[in-house]
Amino acid sequence: MTRDERHKIYSLKKSDFEDDKYLQPILEDDPVLYSLEEIVVDGQPDQREDSAGADVAMPESFKSSGPDVHGNGDLTYEEKLQAMNQTLEKSMQQLDLTRKALDKANENADAWKSKYEALSKDPHTAQAHKGSEKSQFDDPYAGKSIHQQMLQDRVRTDAYRDFIRDNEALFTGRTVLDVGCGTGILSMFCAQAGAARVFAVESSMIYQKAQQIVYDNGFQDVIKVLHGKVEEVHLPVQKVDIIISEWMGYALLYEGMLDSVLWARDHYLAEGGLMIPARANLWIAPFSDPEYALERRGFWDSVYGFNMSAMRKDQGPAVDVHDSFDNDRIHGTACMFKELDLHTIKLEHLSFTNGEFRFVIDPGRSEIDGFVIWFDVYLSSRLEAAANDSVRQKMLSTSPCCKRTHWGQSVCTAENPIGCAADDGQLNVKEGEVIGKVGYSKGKEAGSLKINVAWDLQGIRGEQTWDLT
Amino acid sequence: MSTIIDKAKEIVERNGMTSKITLLQGKMEEIKMPFPQVDIIISEWMGYFLLYESMLDTVLYARDHYLAKDGKIFPDKATIHMAGIEDGDYKDEKIGFWDNVYGFDFTPLKDTALAEPLVDTVELKACVTDPCKVFEIDLYTINAEDLAFRAPFSLKARRSDFIHALIAWFDIEFTACHKPIRFSTGPHSKYTHWKQTVFYLREVLTVEDGECVTGFLASKPNAKKKRDLDISLKYELQTSDDSRFAAGGLDFKM
Numbered sequence: 145m146t147r148d149e150r151h152k153i154y155s156l157k158k159s160d161f162e163d164d165k166y167l168q169p170i171l172e173d174d175p176v177l178y179s180l181e182e183i184v185v186d187g188q189p190d191q192r193e194d195s196a197g198a199d200v201a202m203p204e205s206f207k208s209s210g211p212d213v214h215g216n217g218d219l220t221y222e223e224k225l226q227a228m229n230q231t232l233e234k235s236m237q238q239l240d241l242t243r244k245a246l247d248k249a250n251e252n253a254d255a256w257k258s259k260y261e262a263l264s265k266d267p268h269t270a271q272a273h274k275g276s277e278k279s280q281f282d283d284p285y286a287g288k289s290i291h292q293q294m295l296q297d298r299v300r301t302d303a304y305r306d307f308i309r310d311n312e313a314l315f316t317g318r319t320v321l322d323v324g325c326g327t328g329i330l331s332m333f334c335a336q337a338g339a340a341r342v343f344a345v346e347s348s349m350i351y352q353k354a355q356q357i358v359y360d361n362g363f364q365d366v367i368k369v370l371h372g373k374v375e376e377v378h379l380p381v382q383k384v385d386i387i388i389s390e391w392m393g394y395a396l397l398y399e400g401m402l403d404s405v406l407w408a409r410d411h412y413l414a415e416g417g418l419m420i421p422a423r424a425n426l427w428i429a430p431f432s433d434p435e436y437a438l439e440r441r442g443f444w445d446s447v448y449g450f451n452m453s454a455m456r457k458d459q460g461p462a463v464d465v466h467d468s469f470d471n472d473r474i475h476g477t478a479c480m481f482k483e484l485d486l487h488t489i490k491l492e493h494l495s496f497t498n499g500e501f502r503f504v505i506d507p508g509r510s511e512i513d514g515f516v517i518w519f520d521v522y523l524s525s526r527l528e529a530a531a532n533d534s535v536r537q538k539m540l541s542t543s544p545c546c547k548r549t550h551w552g553q554s555v556c557t558a559e560n561p562i563g564c565a566a567d568d569g570q571l572n573v574k575e576g577e578v579i580g581k582v583g584y585s586k587g588k589e590a591g592s593l594k595i596n597v598a599w600d601l602q603g604i605r606g607e608q609t610w611d612l613t
Numbered sequence: 614m615s616t617i618i619d620k621a622k623e624i625v626e627r628n629g630m631t632s633k634i635t636l637l638q639g640k641m642e643e644i645k646m647p648f649p650q651v652d653i654i655i656s657e658w659m660g661y662f663l664l665y666e667s668m669l670d671t672v673l674y675a676r677d678h679y680l681a682k683d684g685k686i687f688p689d690k691a692t693i694h695m696a697g698i699e700d701g702d703y704k705d706e707k708i709g710f711w712d713n714v715y716g717f718d719f720t721p722l723k724d725t726a727l728a729e730p731l732v733d734t735v736e737l738k739a740c741v742t743d744p745c746k747v748f749e750i751d752l753y754t755i756n757a758e759d760l761a762f763r764a765p766f767s768l769k770a771r772r773s774d775f776i777h778a779l780i781a782w783f784d785i786e787f788t789a790c791h792k793p794i795r796f797s798t799g800p801h802s803k804y805t806h807w808k809q810t811v812f813y814l815r816e817v818l819t820v821e822d823g824e825c826v827t828g829f830l831a832s833k834p835n836a837k838k839k840r841d842l843d844i845s846l847k848y849e850l851q852t853s854d855d856s857r858f859a860a861g862g863l864d865f866k867m
Binding site: 260291292295296301305327329332333353356357360361450451452453454455457 | 620623624627628707710711714715717718719720721722725726737740744799800801
């Protein structure tokens, strides 16, 4: 018996099964009879487009096989199968079109490359150099982009900003001298912290930009940008309370800017005034990397088959600045060989021979190929920090263990593996202590540096000088 | 004066070639040549953008004074090409960087950044347009005055994309060789230290596949510093869509 009272039947004949009247729902538009695909939300069919642009909306045949059971467009199983086959064929066609489009895209890419190639008829076309070389050390326009490089060195700029921000009390109402202000960033940090007056001295033409930037940021009443060397400009005050500067170069003293900062200290810093940074330390550690060292030492021996070893004569080996020396290649303890107190150090002490060090080489190491040198600076002095609890110290480190800075580390590769005598080439490094001395002196060219390292490996002595030009 | 010549002398000696190679120190225009004529002039004179800091003047002087009739020059052909590139991310990094530096407005440096062509490596996939040959130098015939040029270009977009910059590179040819030797410094070629030269536009061009960016590239030595270049670029996007039409002119100092 059906639920529809209209069709009470007591016996069924074959013809009853062939008649659809018993399949009619009691409820019109009974939701149970709908399939999800047939629910058409506004706009949905338009979104279902493939790359060839053809519509993949539900075929009409499917739409009508659902809700419409009242006689119009009833389909037999054969017709439904046919509709499905049609859909399948359509899908296959679309897949084929997509495949063709992809092939065409690939063809275009190849054709394009060929076009560039044909234009230059270059037989050496290879994959374009992967990963653009955005090396900061490779910029021929160092004049301007050096500032971007330094400003983007977060470790460096954050250190100064953090220190100034954490110690506003040191700056409020004070007179500050910024030596070598560049784009004026440090001066603006100081002005922000409440400095009453900031004199920003800059000898290069970038001073014009600093002036504009100071004005654009509304600091023209506090910050005065002065063009010239600090030894030559006319400062409208006799003394300043604070001298701030970012003067550090590779291996700390390359470029020789510290000379100017110390001159400024001796002429302008008030009694009890602050130097920022207040202290700098120099560190040395041994490194071992036979492959690198061999390449480094041997480069000029054969250049396209020619002997160019003459390039090494009369000229000390060079210090290599590495962007971020791999800590794994350092095989011994690091040692601080020089401490500079920037409140008291004299200019003549910037050339020294007594940078003593002692380190221990890792057990099992058979070859030491040279030395790695780096520095730390402390923005506040120990005394200041100790005497006044409210002074927050900030340290900026260029150690290979720390985050990368634009200073990297200075690498001095020894001419021969250390520990072996130059003539017999026998490797004779024993584990244990190495003592020695580092000497810094100024090179012939302005700003250049000569680094001398003398070592004593349990009786085996050696010495070498490197140039940082 | 560069003292590398002393090293060169030593190297020549070490390699047993003193009987063949004579090293003379001095400017080409000033030295006294032991021979009145030479059969071949060879030089690696090319600079960034081909002409920046290039020694081409000197090579041409040598040609005019010393090259024998039917003498050869290596290389003898150089061509400058251009293309348009999509470089949104890097432009932001290099130029947009100055908008906000630790909260400060550093836009005065943005202008400087835009006025300097950037020498950098460009990937082929960044190229939105076909390349276009812009300027050709035949070292046998060109004169120093011709190195100040103004040449048209037309860059056809091969896909719908944005153009942030126009790039330039050069190709070099040694046609005198039995099998001509050539190399390119284009984005499709192996890396060279010349890389490519990137000229950022102040605006961003929205181009459709098939549209052309036309214009002129002009370059001349700077009046005060001969080895520097004053470059100017004029461009126009040829499009029927008014909302995307763009045209402009830019000056660069290299």
